[in-house]
Amino acid sequence: MVSYKMEIRYAATFTVIFYLSLLFSSSRCDVFTALTDLEELLQTEDYLVTSLENYVKAEEHRIDILKRYAELYRKHHAIATEDVESYVSNPINAYVLVKKLSTDWQQVEALMSADVAADYMSNITYIKENMKFPTPEDLNGAAMALTRLQDTYQLDTSSLARGELNGVKYGAELTATDCFELGRQSYNNGDYHHTLLWMREADLRLNQESNDTIDRSEILEYLAFSTYKEGNIPLALDLTNKLLEIIPSHPRALGNKVYYEDELEKYNRFKRKGEQEDENIDEADYVESMASHNQHHIYEALCRGELSPPIEITSQLKCVYVNHGNPFLLLAPFKVEEAYFNPNIYIFYDVMSDAEIETVKRLATPRFRRATVQNSETGELEIAHYRISKSAWLRDIEHKYIADISQRASDMSMLSMESAEELQVVNYGIGGHYEPHFDFARKDEKHAFKDLGSGNRIATILFYMSDVAQGGATVFPNILASVWPKKGSAVFWYNLHDSGEGDINTRHAACPVLAGSKWVSNKWIHERDQEFLRPCSLVRPPPELTT
Ligand SMILES: O=C(O)CCC(=O)C(=O)O
Ligand SMILES: [Fe+2]
Known part of the structure; x- marks a missing residue:
């Protein structure tokens, strides 16, 4: 059974896929690589929204009829129960009651279980298969594009989440779930630095949003593990403890807690034992990695016009x-x-x-x-x-x-x-x-x-x-x-x-x-x-x- 929150999450994830694809757009795949197909993507959106609106209308119509049935039944029941004895002693009433609860009720059940969505879903499937539609790779590409821009142009995460690029406000703001999705995509790419930035932003935004569309515990889980990957074991432990305050029986958090405590203990022992024992870094590798690091910094500074x-x-x-x-x-x-x-x-x-x-x-x-x-x-x-x-x-x-x-x-x-x-x-x-x-x-x-x-x-x-x-x-x-x-x-x-x-x-x-x-x-x-x-x-x- 899909919970209310999960439904909202799915809807929000769809929104972020769509929103990012619109932003970072192109052919049925590679939507994020160029902007030329943006108009086609907007057309897809138009068709999808029309289908959704028509579906909502059809469902509303179905619910309206069911409401009317419910009213009729309620009215009938009220009359009948005013004087039960005289009601049931009337053969016409007896017939009406039996009919109401047999053939009439079958219609109610049929309407209640009618799959209005099926037609509209096949319509949507057709649109998705035949029109431009972003793939999971597109979402990942769009997220990577955003983190690339963030690094190259030194954009601050919160400003970006507010829809600002270098002080110019362009578009819609990102919600906590949008930020969470960016963090999750970064995490899937093994990019823990951006996972931390976007999960922290998701957490900040969550505190400001009135209806939570994401669980803080999920944010904390990503934050803790990425913090550990970035080498800050005490903070990873702290975040895991916070997660356990929310869900004391969280199985992964319980396992990670023991693991982080163990790692921290090992680290401290190692530090006490031989602080002077330097790590064995291959100097040539180090020089090469620093050189390529500097090259990249020069490239990015040139891009910023610095x-x-x-x-x-x-x-x-x-x-x-x-x-x-x-x-x-x-x-x-x-x-x-x-x-x-x-x-x-x-x-x-x-x-x-x-x-x-x-x-x-x-x-x-x-x-x-x-x-x-x-x-x-x-x-x-x-x-x-x-x-x-x-x-x-x-x-x-x-x-x-x-x-x-x-x-x-x-x-x-x-x-x-x-x-x-x-x-x-x-x-x-x-x-x-x-x-x-x-x-x-x-x-x-x-x-x-x-x-x-x-x-x-x-x-x-x-x-x-x-x-x-x-x-x-x-x-x-x-x-x-x-x-x-x-x-x-x-x-x-x-x-x-x-x-x-x-x-x-x-x-x-x-x-x-x-x-x-x-x-x-x-x-x-x-x-x-x-x-x-x-x-x-x-x-x-x-x-x-x-x-
Ligand atoms: O688009 C540019 O500014 C450079 C393009 C380029 O270097 C290339 O296509 O080989
Ligand atoms: Fe070139």
Whole structure:
């Protein structure tokens, strides 16, 4: 038997799945990876709500009839019991009473046990199977997106629960159950740090809510175990004792209490015995783990806009108009800004028109698939949690605008597009990101681009097809450079040194989108056919020409 509280929990869990999926949205699966399918999800919601409303009406109608039956029976009974003897002595009354309690009553029973829900449930099942609907993986992805944003942008849990992102209030608040669900998802991912943050928030919210939709004991159980996992045994014990105050016979809490007491005793004995006996940490492992930890901190600080390249670099950066001696560009030269020097990173402004952007989006949207990455060992394309977006490829022959964009990429870079890949269109939803990576194939990635037969990716042109309300910068952690999306602009850099070696300083990332939706497209240019074309600099004259 499902209890009232559990029913509410199920309903609330459904609400949080739905709410999060709406927030972090896309295809029947991967709802959280991009925002393009959000409208479809809203349509699903519309159908579901209509079904629910119709079901409620049908049930109300059934209950109304039953109420009327009850009233009739009650009235009849009242009359009959006014004077029982004269009532039963009347043969008509006797007949009416018997009939009321036989055939009439059968109708009441039939109505009481009628399964009005069945029709509506099959309707709902049809909607779920045929329309966009979030899966458990979507909920997990949405929860991970939220905790990623929380870390990258240093968002405080309580503000987030109030629906605020960096001080801007956007949407609905999260309830205690919503927070509990976020904690539970984090727990299932083995992420005890976020379990603690969200369970504590659930507890705080529970104290403020008038009708409890979650048991404090459940929160305490997750809190205690995650606290233990995070290494605070005394607090884990304390929390377990609190749980036992609420449910003294809680079997797991009783078991954990003994276990934590034992662990605490062992720990104290160990501390007393040999405080000087240092733990045996492998120094090389430690240095490596600290290095990757710091790298991640640099990446996140760049995403928050807190770091920039040193003044020696920024002081030399220019903003110029160039036509590369191209007669077609004499009247409308490119406006180019240098974002970094060696590796040279250039920002080109106004290189995609609104009409082109709309066309690219329209052509790409129906083909969107969850973006993949190439497995360096096998060369296979796989989905990965470190690249969360939807992408599709467009060919030059599909539309004049796509061919125009390729021609423009060639004019911008002064490189041949003969060996370039098709245009890759990407849409990131909220929390969508691409962690630091190289666009070029490294030496150990033997399979990469083998099929293309056009060599490595010599250069990247990344077109920004939207502004992004908050977050979503492209950052280069090795050189502390960052580029902020501006609709119609593009960023260009060489991935390879002149020698053909990959330039490790081009390591870059797409920061998580905090608010809004981010659209980009990649034009990856390959080595073949570029032998005589690659210029030293796009915006500075060759050294021998400078006076
Ligand atoms: O979206 C961005 O800012 C960067 C995308 C990127 O690096 C890629 O798709 O390889
Ligand atoms: Fe990239």
